[in-house]
Amino acid sequence: MVVSEADVPSGEAVPWTVTSIHAAHADFVWASLHRLGVPESDRPDLLQEVFVVVHRRLDSFDGSSRMTTWLFGICLRVVLGWRRRRRRHPETLTDVTPEGDWDDAARSPEQELMTSQAKTLVWRALDALDVEKRAVFVMFELEELSCVEIAAVMGTPVGTVYSRLHAARAAFAKSVLALQAAAPGGAP
Numbered sequence: 001m002v003v004s005e006a007d008v009p010s011g012e013a014v015p016w017t018v019t020s021i022h023a024a025h026a027d028f029v030w031a032s033l034h035r036l037g038v039p040e041s042d043r044p045d046l047l048q049e050v051f052v053v054v055h056r057r058l059d060s061f062d063g064s065s066r067m068t069t070w071l072f073g074i075c076l077r078v079v080l081g082w083r084r085r086r087r088r089h090p091e092t093l094t095d096v097t098p099e100g101d102w103d104d105a106a107r108s109p110e111q112e113l114m115t116s117q118a119k120t121l122v123w124r125a126l127d128a129l130d131v132e133k134r135a136v137f138v139m140f141e142l143e144e145l146s147c148v149e150i151a152a153v154m155g156t157p158v159g160t161v162y163s164r165l166h167a168a169r170a171a172f173a174k175s176v177l178a179l180q181a182a183a184p185g186g187a188p
Contacts (some may be wrong), residue, residue, distance in 0.1 A: 016067070018055045025071055026051075032075040032153075035138045036131055038082070049078050069155030079131055121183075125175040133168035140165055 029050050033043050053074050061070055107115075126134055135154065139145045147165065151158045 016058065016061065018051060019109060021054055021058075021067065021071075022051055025067060027075055029071055029075060032072055032135075033079065035124060035135045035143070036075060036079040037134055037138075038079060044083070046075075046078055046082055050074050050084075051128055053078065058079055065155055066152070068153060071133055076131060076135075083131070105155055117183075118174055121176060125172050128175040129168055133164050133171060136164040137168035138171060 026047065029047055030043060033046050033050075034040075038046055050071070054071070057074070061067075126138070129137060132154075136150055139148065139150045139153070145153070147158055147161045150165075151161045154161065
């Protein structure tokens with residue numbers, strides 16, 4: 001049986017277990033890792049790492065915040081550690097399957113190149129954002145969540161979300177312009 005916060009009368013502690021947290025919130029953790037910029041190939045490992053931390057720290061969860069807020073904080077710290085490790089020990093992928101749809105007959109090589117360049121530009125611009133701003137930017141601009149919903153997910157005041165979104169938009173635009181200027185042959 002999966003126990004949620006809504007199933008427990010107010011004022012009582014939720015009898016959480018790692019299994020019930022995983023059953024109720026694994027999709028949320030997966031989406032949070034995606035929002036924080038973790039590539040799909042690394043998400044299963046980081047999902048496991050998040051739930052290892054949940055297992056170790058479950059006794060410290062006092063119920064003063066929502067479970068999703070607590071999990072998002074763990075995701076944030078796990079992703080920050082993963083990024084530090086990745087910077088120290090970068091990986092080079094080979095034999096990668098190209099992304100996108102498989103209807104190549106309808107697209108010319110020039111269109112494929114432009115699409116690939118645009119995706120690369122967006123990913124590099126997103127990677128230039130710090131994790132908190134990137135999460136807010138992705139949730140608002142790409143996943144179309146409201147600022148109130150983002151504040152609930154992140155466990156921050158709505159004003160902080162607005163501030164981070166404004167700063168993220170400015171940093172994203174600046175990064176895109178810098179990347180376009182540095183691109184050989186002009187902007188994609």
